[in-house]
Amino acid sequence: MNTPSFSIAAVERDTGLSKDVLRMWERRYGFPVPERDANGERAYPAEQVERLRLIKRLMDQGHRPGKLLALPADALPGLAPKHAPPTRTQAATADTEGLEEMLRLIKQHDANGYMQALQQRLARQGLQRFVQDIVAPLTQRVGEAWEEGRFEVFEEHLFTELTKRVLRQAIAVLPLGTGKPRVLLTSVPDEQHILGLLMVEALFALEGAQCIPLGTQMPLTEINRATLAHGADIVTLSFSAAYPSRQIPEVLQQLRQLLPPTVELWIGGAGVMRTTPPSGVRQFFSLEQGVQSLVEWQRMA
Numbered sequence: 001m002n003t004p005s006f007s008i009a010a011v012e013r014d015t016g017l018s019k020d021v022l023r024m025w026e027r028r029y030g031f032p033v034p035e036r037d038a039n040g041e042r043a044y045p046a047e048q049v050e051r052l053r054l055i056k057r058l059m060d061q062g063h064r065p066g067k068l069l070a071l072p073a074d075a076l077p078g079l080a081p082k083h084a085p086p087t088r089t090q091a092a093t094a095d096t097e098g099l100e101e102m103l104r105l106i107k108q109h110d111a112n113g114y115m116q117a118l119q120q121r122l123a124r125q126g127l128q129r130f131v132q133d134i135v136a137p138l139t140q141r142v143g144e145a146w147e148e149g150r151f152e153v154f155e156e157h158l159f160t161e162l163t164k165r166v167l168r169q170a171i172a173v174l175p176l177g178t179g180k181p182r183v184l185l186t187s188v189p190d191e192q193h194i195l196g197l198l199m200v201e202a203l204f205a206l207e208g209a210q211c212i213p214l215g216t217q218m219p220l221t222e223i224n225r226a227t228l229a230h231g232a233d234i235v236t237l238s239f240s241a242a243y244p245s246r247q248i249p250e251v252l253q254q255l256r257q258l259l260p261p262t263v264e265l266w267i268g269g270a271g272v273m274r275t276t277p278p279s280g281v282r283q284f285f286s287l288e289q290g291v292q293s294l295v296e297w298q299r300m301a
Helices: 008-015 019-029 046-060 065-070 088-093 096-107 111-147 153-172 195-206 220-230 245-258 270-274 287-300
Strands: 042-045 182-186 210-213 234-238 264-268 281-283
Touching: 008 019, 008 042, 008 046, 019 065, 042 046, 046 065, 096 111, 096 153, 111 153, 111 195, 111 287, 153 195, 182 195, 182 220, 195 210, 195 234, 195 287, 220 245, 234 245, 245 264, 245 270, 264 287
Parallel strands: 182 210, 182 234, 234 264, 264 281
Antiparallel strands: none
């Protein structure tokens, strides 16, 4: 059986590692070790691409490439971060058995079964509890499984796309917010995960806020322009665990300087757990904290 191999351009797209980095690692560290195709071009075996993808993931979590490349392939998964167990509140509200069943549906690639399970939970629990007790813990578990190599990339994408579909349908039927605050929701460049933003949008809309969703990966100058155009009171950003935590303070500092001082900047998501934001940025470690802060803002206003 032929073993699939990938061009350097395909490896760059698949791993996020540039061609220059791949060539430099080959010279300096002796890995990767590409073969050559009939035209003499580099051809990377699939197992090397998998190892490179894991190395890039660990680099985003703060590990140095030199150390990672010196380790054998079977030692890399053990470097994935160990997540703290859920709090007592989370443990009390999360339906562990039901969540595991939904994860199994994703692993079995049963898209229809997963969608049906989500819609049943939404109808039974209402949007607020659905977001807090089902979508949030599911997203955390899928992220952990992906980091530890128990979920394939395509399985994580399937989970995300189906869950986005249900959340957007639920948000679409909510009454339009006509009160305060006006909340602009987006993410910075290179942060493509949107589930966190959709969860916040759903919960804030339930509290009567006017939500302005801009999707993901907005340039900082465009975030500022949109803030001014919409008269936003709050800009809310989401950072996933996949976003390099070391880059977050600088990005936030730049955006804070661009935004008017009267506009609040709020951040949340798994990525902010490992960072200290600059002055003038409000950080949330849970959806509940975000909703509580929104209610407090409305009361003070």
